[in-house]
Amino acid sequence: MKEVGVGVAITGCGAAVPNAVLSNAQLSAVVETSDEWIQTRTGMRERHILAPGETLSSLATQAAAQALAMAGVAPESLDLLVLATSTPDDLFGSAGKIQLDLGATRAVAFDLTAACSGFVFGVVTAAQFLRTGQYQTAVVIGADALSRWVDWSDRATCVLFGDGAGAVVLQADEQQDRLLGFEICSDGKLNHTLTLPFEGESRPLLADLAVGVGGYQPITMNGREIYRFAAAKVPDVVSKALFRANLTADAVDWLILHQANQRIIDAVAQRLNIPPERVISNIAQYGNTSAASIPLALDGAVRSGKIQPGDVIATAGFGAGLSWGAAIFTWGRAQP
Ligand code: ACO
Numbered sequence: 001m002k003e004v005g006v007g008v009a010i011t012g013c014g015a016a017v018p019n020a021v022l023s024n025a026q027l028s029a030v031v032e033t034s035d036e037w038i039q040t041r042t043g044m045r046e047r048h049i050l051a052p053g054e055t056l057s058s059l060a061t062q063a064a065a066q067a068l069a070m071a072g073v074a075p076e077s078l079d080l081l082v083l084a085t086s087t088p089d090d091l092f093g094s095a096g097k098i099q100l101d102l103g104a105t106r107a108v109a110f111d112l113t114a115a116c117s118g119f120v121f122g123v124v125t126a127a128q129f130l131r132t133g134q135y136q137t138a139v140v141i142g143a144d145a146l147s148r149w150v151d152w153s154d155r156a157t158c159v160l161f162g163d164g165a166g167a168v169v170l171q172a173d174e175q176q177d178r179l180l181g182f183e184i185c186s187d188g189k190l191n192h193t194l195t196l197p198f199e200g201e202s203r204p205l206l207a208d209l210a211v212g213v214g215g216y217q218p219i220t221m222n223g224r225e226i227y228r229f230a231a232a233k234v235p236d237v238v239s240k241a242l243f244r245a246n247l248t249a250d251a252v253d254w255l256i257l258h259q260a261n262q263r264i265i266d267a268v269a270q271r272l273n274i275p276p277e278r279v280i281s282n283i284a285q286y287g288n289t290s291a292a293s294i295p296l297a298l299d300g301a302v303r304s305g306k307i308q309p310g311d312v313i314a315t316a317g318f319g320a321g322l323s324w325g326a327a328i329f330t331w332g333r334a335q336p
Pocket of ligand 1: 226230
C-alpha cells in the first residue's frame, strides 16, 4: 500500500515557445495599431506564434520533459499528467498525445479547461491527488496557442496573445506541505465577456430531426470589463490564499500573476503592497500566453537564478469563465 502523502512540493519547471516572433511593428502591418499603443496599454513588445504545422502538444511535451529533468523524475514514474489548455490540437484532449511522446507510460493524462486560470486550477487539482496519497508524482502543463483562435482583423484582441507552454512537477512530500494555500473561484455572470464559442447551423437529418453543424468562432472580449474584473478580484483572491497560508503579503518573495497586461500586474501588486522588484513579468517578450503564462514566467525566473529554493511564491490566474484563482507555495524542497 502507498504511504499517504501529507503534502506537496513543486520541484521542477520547464517551458517552450515557438520560434516565430511577431513584434508590435510587424502587427501594425496587419491591423491599424502601433508599437506605442500596444506598449503603453499592455507592456507587450513581441510574442511567439506557432507556425502552421507546429503543434501545441510538442511545445507542451518539451516543457514537461524539462520540468521532469529538473525534478530528477523519470517520465515512466509519473502518475498524473494534467494539461491545462483551451486550445488543444484535438478537442478530445491532447494530454494523451503528450503522455505518449513524453514516455509517461504509467500516468493518467487528461485536459483541463479553465482558460487563463488553467494553470492554477491544474496545480490545485493535481495537489488533491497527492494530498490524498493516491499519487506520488504529477506534472501540470499550461499550454495555449490562442494565435489559432484570434480574429486577425480585430486589433482589440489580436495584439494581445502569444503562444507557449510551461510545466511544473509536483511531488508528494511527507515532511512538509509546500503548497501553503490556495483559493479558486468562478462566476458565470460575466461569461459572455470573453468567449471562443461554438456556432452551428441547423442541418436537417430527418423530417423531424436536425443537428447543429459548425465550428468554433474567433475570440470575443470586452477588454474593459475584464480589466475591471481582474483589478478587483485578483488582489482579493491572492489575499485569501495568503490568509489560508497564514501569511501576509510581506512574506511573498515573488508575485507571478497571469501575464495579461502590465497595467493589471502593476495595479494588483500595488494593491497588495508588493514592490515592483518582487514582481515577475515577461509580458514584453511573450504577451498573454493564457494557461502558459505563469509557468513560463516561473521557469524564466528559476533558470535565471532569481527564484531560489525556499522562496515564497504567490501566483494568480484569471480569465474566461470568468474564473480566477491564487496559489501560494514555496519553491523546491529547501526550508522556507
Ligand atoms: N491599437 C490601437 N488602438 C486600439 C487597439 C490597438 N491594438 N485596440 C483598441 N484600440 C482603440 C479602441 O478602438 C479605442 O478607441 P476609441 O476610444 O476610439 O473607441 C481605444 O483604443 C481604447 O480602447 P479600450 O478598449 O478602452 O482600451 P483599454 O485602455 O481598455 O485597453 C486592453 C484595452 C489592453 C484590451 C485592456 O482593456 C485590457 O488589457 N483588458 C484586459 C484584457 C485581459 O486581461 N484579458 C484576459 C484574457 S485571459 C483569457 O482567459 C484568455
